[in-house]
Every structure is written in C-alpha cells, then in structure tokens.
Amino acid sequence: MTWTNPATLPKASRWSKGRAGRGGGLGLDIVEVSRIKTVARRTPLFLSRVFAPEEIRYCRAKKKPWPHFAARFAAKEAVWKALGHGGVALKDIRVERDVLGRPYVLVQGRVRRDLELSLTHTERYAAAVALASGNSR
Numbered sequence: 001m002t003w004t005n006p007a008t009l010p011k012a013s014r015w016s017k018g019r020a021g022r023g024g025g026l027g028l029d030i031v032e033v034s035r036i037k038t039v040a041r042r043t044p045l046f047l048s049r050v051f052a053p054e055e056i057r058y059c060r061a062k063k064k065p066w067p068h069f070a071a072r073f074a075a076k077e078a079v080w081k082a083l084g085h086g087g088v089a090l091k092d093i094r095v096e097r098d099v100l101g102r103p104y105v106l107v108q109g110r111v112r113r114d115l116e117l118s119l120t121h122t123e124r125y126a127a128a129v130a131l132a133s134g135n136s137r
C-alpha cells in the first residue's frame with residue numbers, strides 16, 4: 001500500500017506531482033484486509049470515496065466482503081501504477097467482472113482493453129497485478 005494514514009487517503013492531485021509520466025506498464029499492490037476493514041469502520045465515507053456503487057454492491061453481497069474490497073483497493077493502486085501517471089483518482093478506476101468472473105478495468109467510465117488485471121485474496125491479504133499495453137501511457 002502506498003498510503004500510511006488511511007483516514008486521510010490522498011487525492012490523486014496530491015500524488016500526481018513528481019509521478020506524472022513515471023512508472024507505467026506494470027503495477028503491483030498488496031493490501032492487508034484488516035486495514036481496509038478498520039478504515040471503513042472508522043471512516044464512514046471511505047467506501048463511497050474510493051469504490052463505485054457497483055463495486056460496493058458486489059463486495060457487500062459476498063459472505064465475507066472485506067477480502068473483495070481489499071482486492072479492489074489493491075487493483076486500483078496496481079492500475080494507477082501501471083498507468084504511470086497521477087491524473088486518475090482511485091474512484092475513477094473501477095473493477096468489473098466478465099461472465100467468467102475475470103476482472104476487467106474501467107477508467108473514468110470507459111472499458112480499458114489495454115489494461116490487464118489479476119486479483120487474488122485470502123482472509124488476511126489481497127493483491128493485484130495490472131499490465132498496461134499499447135498506447136495506454
């Protein structure tokens with residue numbers, strides 16, 4: 001995770017300086033499930049600030065929602081890294097699933113076929129890897 005105090009989750013605008021145009025291609029992130037759960041309980045606006053309503057609905061429908069939330073949080077950070085620029089807020093990055101359950105990415109409401117994403121989660125950790133190809137950077 002790139003943020004230290006989740007209650008003051010940085011806005012993309014604060015991240016962008018000095019990072020714009022860097023990184024890119026590949027992004028990886030790991031998240032402790034308990035941290036996401038703790039932040040969401042302490043900060044009521046956290047979920048709606050970070051996740052799209054569709055993502056919240058999907059995770060909430062699960063028997064154990066927190067690993068799914070954590071995986072999506074990791075996905076957003078991984079995609080952010082893969083894009084290599086700071087012009088995108090975490091909420092602008094959305095994870096959807098195809099009919100087989102495979103994740104795909106929308107950025108600012110548009111499906112990004114040039115971004116590949118894979119998620120995994122256990123009870124304690126969630127991780128994501130994203131790969132940007134073509135002209136995404």
Ligand SMILES: CC(C)(COP(=O)(O)OP(=O)(O)OC[C@H]1O[C@@H](n2cnc3c(N)ncnc32)[C@H](O)[C@@H]1OP(=O)(O)O)[C@@H](O)C(=O)NCCC(=O)NCCS
Nearest residue numbers: 067068069071072097100101102103117118119120121122
């Ligand atoms: C899809 C599958 C690989 C997920 O693996 P898992 O160890 O259960 O779960 P993980 O934590 O690693 O991954 C979960 C994530 O995988 C992703 N996923 C789901 N289906 C997927 C698929 N068909 N392809 C790629 N990714 C998929 C989702 O993002 C999911 O996260 P979500 O539930 O929050 O949306 C697994 O459920 C499966 O179907 N395996 C088939 C294995 C098999 O056929 N074995 C036969 C020989 S023994």
